[in-house]
Amino acid sequence: MKPATLKEIAATLGLSISTVSKALKDYPDVSNKTKKLVKELAETLNYRPNAFAVNLRTKESKTIGLVIPEVVHHFFSSVIKGIISEAEDKGYLVIILQSNESFELEKKQIELLANKQVDGILISLANGTYDFSHIKAVMNQGIPLVMFDKIAKIVDCSKVIIDDQKAAFDATQHLIDTGCKRIAHFRGPLTPQNSIDRFLGYKKALLHNQIPYDPSLVYILDSMSFEEGQHFTKELLKDHDDIDGIFINTDLVAIGSITELNKRNIKIPEQISIIGFSNWFMSSVISPSLSTVNQPGYLMGKKSFKLLYKEIKKRKEGKKINYKNIELKTDIILRDSTKKL
Amino acid sequence: MKPATLKEIAATLGLSISTVSKALKDYPDVSNKTKKLVKELAETLNYRPNAFAVNLRTKESKTIGLVIPEVVHHFFSSVIKGIISEAEDKGYLVIILQSNESFELEKKQIELLANKQVDGILISLANGTYDFSHIKAVMNQGIPLVMFDKIAKIVDCSKVIIDDQKAAFDATQHLIDTGCKRIAHFRGPLTPQNSIDRFLGYKKALLHNQIPYDPSLVYILDSMSFEEGQHFTKELLKDHDDIDGIFINTDLVAIGSITELNKRNIKIPEQISIIGFSNWFMSSVISPSLSTVNQPGYLMGKKSFKLLYKEIKKRKEGKKINYKNIELKTDIILRDSTKKL
Numbered sequence: 001m002k003p004a005t006l007k008e009i010a011a012t013l014g015l016s017i018s019t020v021s022k023a024l025k026d027y028p029d030v031s032n033k034t035k036k037l038v039k040e041l042a043e044t045l046n047y048r049p050n051a052f053a054v055n056l057r058t059k060e061s062k063t064i065g066l067v068i069p070e071v072v073h074h075f076f077s078s079v080i081k082g083i084i085s086e087a088e089d090k091g092y093l094v095i096i097l098q099s100n101e102s103f104e105l106e107k108k109q110i111e112l113l114a115n116k117q118v119d120g121i122l123i124s125l126a127n128g129t130y131d132f133s134h135i136k137a138v139m140n141q142g143i144p145l146v147m148f149d150k151i152a153k154i155v156d157c158s159k160v161i162i163d164d165q166k167a168a169f170d171a172t173q174h175l176i177d178t179g180c181k182r183i184a185h186f187r188g189p190l191t192p193q194n195s196i197d198r199f200l201g202y203k204k205a206l207l208h209n210q211i212p213y214d215p216s217l218v219y220i221l222d223s224m225s226f227e228e229g230q231h232f233t234k235e236l237l238k239d240h241d242d243i244d245g246i247f248i249n250t251d252l253v254a255i256g257s258i259t260e261l262n263k264r265n266i267k268i269p270e271q272i273s274i275i276g277f278s279n280w281f282m283s284s285v286i287s288p289s290l291s292t293v294n295q296p297g298y299l300m301g302k303k304s305f306k307l308l309y310k311e312i313k314k315r316k317e318g319k320k321i322n323y324k325n326i327e328l329k330t331d332i333i334l335r336d337s338t339k340k341l
Numbered sequence: 342m343k344p345a346t347l348k349e350i351a352a353t354l355g356l357s358i359s360t361v362s363k364a365l366k367d368y369p370d371v372s373n374k375t376k377k378l379v380k381e382l383a384e385t386l387n388y389r390p391n392a393f394a395v396n397l398r399t400k401e402s403k404t405i406g407l408v409i410p411e412v413v414h415h416f417f418s419s420v421i422k423g424i425i426s427e428a429e430d431k432g433y434l435v436i437i438l439q440s441n442e443s444f445e446l447e448k449k450q451i452e453l454l455a456n457k458q459v460d461g462i463l464i465s466l467a468n469g470t471y472d473f474s475h476i477k478a479v480m481n482q483g484i485p486l487v488m489f490d491k492i493a494k495i496v497d498c499s500k501v502i503i504d505d506q507k508a509a510f511d512a513t514q515h516l517i518d519t520g521c522k523r524i525a526h527f528r529g530p531l532t533p534q535n536s537i538d539r540f541l542g543y544k545k546a547l548l549h550n551q552i553p554y555d556p557s558l559v560y561i562l563d564s565m566s567f568e569e570g571q572h573f574t575k576e577l578l579k580d581h582d583d584i585d586g587i588f589i590n591t592d593l594v595a596i597g598s599i600t601e602l603n604k605r606n607i608k609i610p611e612q613i614s615i616i617g618f619s620n621w622f623m624s625s626v627i628s629p630s631l632s633t634v635n636q637p638g639y640l641m642g643k644k645s646f647k648l649l650y651k652e653i654k655k656r657k658e659g660k661k662i663n664y665k666n667i668e669l670k671t672d673i674i675l676r677d678s679t680k681k682l
Binding site for chain 1: 387389404412413414415418419421422425426429434435436437438439453455456457482567596600603622623626627628
């Protein structure tokens, strides 16, 4: 049965459409008797207010957009889960778009969400994004926007992040504390803020411990894949025979590296220690299990939505929005790919 | 700058609102000169048609809803990726809701999407779902709906599935072909169709090879987690000391089982062979790597959206929808957790 329309309810009861509409909205100028009658029939006939008309009236879509580089990714899917669970709590729906790390796609998607008149946008930037005018454009149109994880420092908006530099410092320091002296770094591409910060943390830890920084030990990765982990491990072993530790930008790459070292019977952590970043589920089940930085994806998703929700409310009330920066704590998870202290 | 309204464009040009509106829609009764003028100003002022008003007029939201049991899950996130990539191609947006395997939540979410007037719904049922009136209700309201992966046989709608029974038969047959004689099965809960079918495939393969079916070798799991994989492996070893193979309903559980067997120094596959189901990425990187059934998630997502899209179009054209059943091929991925043929 198709849901009944206002017109059908009005015709059945011999009332005007506007009386039926007012009755459903509890207007004071409709008698209680009529209200009861209308509401009962509306329920029986499965009446449902037209969502588009409601949106037009309230100027609210109760929908937000989420632009994320990649869905099949343990960290990002944890973030998505955090966002949709929090959004559901507040009666919001979430449209998810995947930028595939492409700047062009991300621009198109932001424009699409603005045209769709979502109430707000959450975004983690693509690696390819080097210009932020698309972000500024939607913000200038009054759409609340919160960045998380992969952010742009120069864009003035609310952000939910971790302290990548500190986390990377701690990870590198752990390698040093457990005896590593020649430490390589597999870093991400040059533009994303988080790969810059993780590199800076690595460098800072070396200098802090009077270990000279050697640029030839830093490998710049592109796709951050399992295969790149294997490939750059081969390169590293070719280039340097004195390596005793690697700090790797993300767990997936670290798992590729461990697979390659295992294949060559290089003992982890005795000959080479490995520490990753993210704490993917699989990092705990590979052999040897991977020491890593725990990055709280689910919590980041929840906090990001909460922040956006506050901005949406403030905007509705016509209040000024003060941008916030939330920094979530990380910690080092010690497993078997690094030596014991 | 906030986008301009029709009213502002009209005021600037000294035209009526309806002339501006007609000019933007290329009505024949507006001169080309006026159209050019209006369109140029609209672009300069960043005019954007009100999405809610457009929706009200076209009765299309260009949005579909997706209800899925779990987001942080390699198979389902691959499905999501397939769906959103195909939807983007066709200019559709996807709202994603996670049922957490709960019947109650799933019902609420289906109702929410119907209220939101999405153009169609894709759903993989929660393990908890035992009644399908919520599905039938939205279909009766004329909303196209396609089920994928976790479906209900008794609901008459389009479906995209794999042949779970055949895939499970093939997996069990591989254990038998490589010499296993006492084969246990870790199955999923009792209601979901796919866990029923995988169990039936297991049983059929035993009977086909004149191996007596022993119900005490079948363990019914609930959450299908890594921890359950460890737990039921312990139980199995306590209950039976003559097991030489296990067919496990999903890779994550199989990885739990491998972890437990490794811990006890039970040799895989020499003492016990393991075969999983899904082909998660991590199955290829654990030690020993896991033989498994390859379940094509990304393709399933793409096919599901395509099918839904066809139904949305047919509905718009007022044509009859004929439900389709698409069955995707699976294959066995042979790795190191089973013996060589």
